[in-house]
Amino acid sequence: MRSAFISLASEVDLWVILCVGPYIGSDLDLGGLPSWLLKDSHMKLRTTHKGFTAAVNRYFDDLIPKIRGFQFQEEGPIIAMQMENEYGSYNLDKRYMPYIKNALLSRGIKTMLMTADTGQGLLKGHTPTVFATLHMKSVRQKTYEHLSSAQGPGPVMMTVYTARSLDGWGTPRNTLDLHMLMESVREMLKLRFSLNFYMFHGGTNFGFMGGAAFPGHRLPMVTSYDYGALLTEDGGYTPEYLVFQEFFRPDAGVPSFQHQDHRPKDTYAPLAAGHFISLWDTLIHQDDEPVRSTGPLSMEQLSVNEGSGQSAGYILYETVITRGGVLNSDGHVKDRGQVFLDDKYIGVLDDTHQKLTLPSDHYKEFLTLRILVENQGRLASGTSMNQERKGLTGNIYLNGSPLRKFKIYSLEMQNKFIQRKLPNIWKPSFLHTVGPAFFLALLRVGSQPKDTFMSLQGWTKGVVFINGQNLGRYWNVGPQETLYVPGPWLKPGLNEIIVFEEFKSTLLIYFTNTSQLGY
Numbered sequence: 001m002r003s004a005f006i007s008l009a010s011e012v013d014l015w016v017i018l019c020v021g022p023y024i025g026s027d028l029d030l031g032g033l034p035s036w037l038l039k040d041s042h043m044k045l046r047t048t049h050k051g052f053t054a055a056v057n058r059y060f061d062d063l064i065p066k067i068r069g070f071q072f073q074e075e076g077p078i079i080a081m082q083m084e085n086e087y088g089s090y091n092l093d094k095r096y097m098p099y100i101k102n103a104l105l106s107r108g109i110k111t112m113l114m115t116a117d118t119g120q121g122l123l124k125g126h127t128p129t130v131f132a133t134l135h136m137k138s139v140r141q142k143t144y145e146h147l148s149s150a151q152g153p154g155p156v157m158m159t160v161y162t163a164r165s166l167d168g169w170g171t172p173r174n175t176l177d178l179h180m181l182m183e184s185v186r187e188m189l190k191l192r193f194s195l196n197f198y199m200f201h202g203g204t205n206f207g208f209m210g211g212a213a214f215p216g217h218r219l220p221m222v223t224s225y226d227y228g229a230l231l232t233e234d235g236g237y238t239p240e241y242l243v244f245q246e247f248f249r250p251d252a253g254v255p256s257f258q259h260q261d262h263r264p265k266d267t268y269a270p271l272a273a274g275h276f277i278s279l280w281d282t283l284i285h286q287d288d289e290p291v292r293s294t295g296p297l298s299m300e301q302l303s304v305n306e307g308s309g310q311s312a313g314y315i316l317y318e319t320v321i322t323r324g325g326v327l328n329s330d331g332h333v334k335d336r337g338q339v340f341l342d343d344k345y346i347g348v349l350d351d352t353h354q355k356l357t358l359p360s361d362h363y364k365e366f367l368t369l370r371i372l373v374e375n376q377g378r379l380a381s382g383t384s385m386n387q388e389r390k391g392l393t394g395n396i397y398l399n400g401s402p403l404r405k406f407k408i409y410s411l412e413m414q415n416k417f418i419q420r421k422l423p424n425i426w427k428p429s430f431l432h433t434v435g436p437a438f439f440l441a442l443l444r445v446g447s448q449p450k451d452t453f454m455s456l457q458g459w460t461k462g463v464v465f466i467n468g469q470n471l472g473r474y475w476n477v478g479p480q481e482t483l484y485v486p487g488p489w490l491k492p493g494l495n496e497i498i499v500f501e502e503f504k505s506t507l508l509i510y511f512t513n514t515s516q517l518g519y
Contacts (some may be wrong), residue, residue, distance in 0.1 A: 029378045159190070319404070335373075462500045
């Protein structure tokens with residue numbers, strides 16, 4: 001995939017600056033690092049901890065031979081490679097960046113190496129004989145001076161300039177101030193910066209790839225990554241794009257550009273999710289047997305996926321109790337857990353709500369306590385990344401005593417999970433059908449499928465799959481109200497839509513030709 005993208009850039013006569021990582025940030029789950037690294041309880045990410053460097057060496061041993069021939073020195077399009085990302089803001093190991101540099105050089109990388117840091121971390125992230133570049137939201141003369149002191153006079157490159165922050169569930173949508181953006185761009189050009197907008201095209205956090213931020217509290221990211229990009233999520237031109245196209249054109253001597261027609265979109269007719277399966281009814285049809293454990297295990301500790309643990313999605317814990325009382329998570333639910341007694345919903349445990357009262361009346365000999373935990377995305381940056389294990393990360397207490405004898409189901413909801421052949425256990429759905437459950441709808445599309453946007457108005461919270469592909473999360477707390485559906489994900493004829501709804505819905509699915517990402 002990576003080499004195909006580089007080849008395409010070469011075909012259209014573009015140069016490539018490649019960010020090889022291993023950490024790339026980009027607001028991804030764990031900054032793009034694999035979650036199985038955290039199976040090591042002593043893991044120290046982005047350091048010379050031997051468990052981390054062993055994984056990095058395997059990664060580079062696989063990656064570098066695939067891209068080495070695309071370097072400029074080999075008549076390829078790669079003119080520079082960025083080592084790591086914003087390490088000056090992390091800065092846990094002074095030996096780490098020299099190690100990354102040597103790891104690349106020793107494997108035959110000859111092209112120019114770069115670092116990229118915020119103004120605050122610029123000097124800490126700088127590596128001798130490596131070209132330093134900037135990531136900033138505002139331009140300051142002081143930063144320019146810091147850069148000059150680190151590597152002497154020379155060109156200044158702004159590899160990431162962004163005027164906005166990402167959107168998180170349950171928060172107002174961040175807006176873009178074009179006047180502020182233009183003022184900053186003029187200032188950078190005045191200082192003779194080279195400039196790269198972030199993002200030029202944001203796109204979509206399909207599936208569970210989006211991470212989380214921590215601006216004083218945990219903030220899981222919305223599915224759309226279209227926050228202030230010059231091209232919209234579906235590739236359309238924004239007013240900002242048109243303004244900057246005109247702004248740059250005279251200086252660059254670029255001829256007028258004829259805009260291509262935007263990809264056509266369609267508003268498909270509303271449809272109803274006519275069938276459902278309760279999550280509880282699907283458990284006996286899991287591909288993998290549940291894991292039995294004395295105490296809770298985190299996602300990363302599970303022996304699934306060839307021993308690499310569970311990366312994303314949901315995880316279900318079951319244990320038997322014989323009495324009610326106070327259920328205390330002690331902060332061990334990561335990130336959001338729904339609690340059930342048998343099939344009866346009791347409440348939610350998360351960082352804010354760590355205690356629930358379980359009713360003590362009407363108990364039979366025993367009840368099954370179920371805790372369905374959602375991984376809402378690991379932190380994409382910050383030193384707390386080392387603690388980003390998900391699921392139940394420690395004991396859960398009932399009346400002060402730790403619960404024991406768990407049955408644990410991995411619900412990663414990968415494509416094979418959704419596409420697997422189930423026996424005919426779908427039931428007709430009705431208006432008051434509640435989750436957690438899978439709901440099925442069929443969308444009929446003509447001979448030329450087009451992009452569209454899906455609206456789950458009236459639904460509460462969950463995940464959508466189209467023809468087995470994970471479209472992403474939805475949540476009625478906003479700000480995002482529609483999900484982008486690429487036309488290539490659809491096919492002529494019937495298309496299967498499966499919605500995993502955690503709570504309740506109206507069963508109706510709507511489509512529109514415009515995105516609604518909040519206000």
